[in-house]
Amino acid sequence: QSALTQPPSVSGSPGQSVTISCTGTSSDVGSYNLVSWYQLPPGTAPKLMIYEVNNRPSGVPDRFSGSKSGNTASLTISGLQAEDEADYYCSLYTGSSTFVFGTGTKVTVL
Amino acid sequence: QVQLQESGPGLVKPSETLSLTCTVSGGSINTYYWGWIRQPPGKGLEWIGYIYSSGSTNYNPSLKSRVTISMDTSRNQFSLQLSSVTAADTAVYYCVRVVQLMYFDLWGRGTLVTVSS
Numbered sequence: 001q002s003a004l005t006q007p008p009s010v011s012g013s014p015g016q017s018v019t020i021s022c023t024g025t026s027s028d029v030g031s032y033n034l035v036s037w038y039q040l041p042p043g044t045a046p047k048l049m050i051y052e053v054n055n056r057p058s059g060v061p062d063r064f065s066g067s068k069s070g071n072t073a074s075l076t077i078s079g080l081q082a083e084d085e086a087d088y089y090c091s092l093y094t095g096s097s098t099f100v101f102g103t104g105t106k107v108t109v110l
Numbered sequence: 111q112v113q114l115q116e117s118g119p120g121l122v123k124p125s126e127t128l129s130l131t132c133t134v135s136g137g138s139i140n141t142y143y144w145g146w147i148r149q150p151p152g153k154g155l156e157w158i159g160y161i162y163s164s165g166s167t168n169y170n171p172s173l174k175s176r177v178t179i180s181m182d183t184s185r186n187q188f189s190l191q192l193s194s195v196t197a198a199d200t201a202v203y204y205c206v207r208v209v210q211l212m213y214f215d216l217w218g219r220g221t222l223v224t225v226s227s
Contacts, residue, residue, distance in 0.1 A: 038214070045204075045217045046204065046217040047217070051209075051213040052213070089154065091213065091214070097168050097211070098168065100157070101155040101156065
């Protein structure tokens with residue numbers, strides 16, 4: 001199972017929106033609605049941001065949203081804030097009972 | 111609330127076995143899946159494997175021959191053993207709670223393990 005493809009970096013000014021893509025194949029992302037997204041801020045524990053494509057755990061701001069179209073899942077951060085600067089990874093539970101991660105995206109707030 | 115904390119040696123010699131323990135506090139280890147994920151320096155996340163409270167396990171095929179995950183329900187802990195380590199196994203190792211084999215809802219802060227002589 002190959003890693004899912006994410007852009008290495010995205011950036012935006014405070015208040016703007018940014019979208020991170022997570023591209024797989026028709027056999028993984030295209031077949032399962034089990035995409036989740038994680039935030040890895042420097043120096044603290046990683047945090048679940050989105051599960052099952054578009055569900056937000058309690059405590060996650062509603063400016064974070066998820067979606068999927070075909071073989072690509074996306075995480076959108078609307079109203080970007082300085083505290084959103086971190087690395088973000090998508091993940092998928094596959095049909096072979098294993099997990100695969102995306103390549104990771106660094107979000108920079110300008 | 112439930113918290114996870116990794117513990118174990120920060121330095122392991124090549125060819126030896128890496129051993130880490132995750133202590134779960136604030137809740138029972140029963141009825142959930144628990145797992146390990148790692149991140150080599152400057153690289154992305156890699157799923158290692160998971161264990162259920164029944165003892166059933168599943169591992170990343172690329173690591174399967176070297177990995178063992180076990181659980182001690184009396185201590186509310188689960189452990190990772192990775193044998194025959196090389197420098198490529200140097201990474202921050204995270205323990206996680208796995209929800210219904212769909213996503214990781216709780217993470218430890220991670221512990222850096224360096225493989226070096």
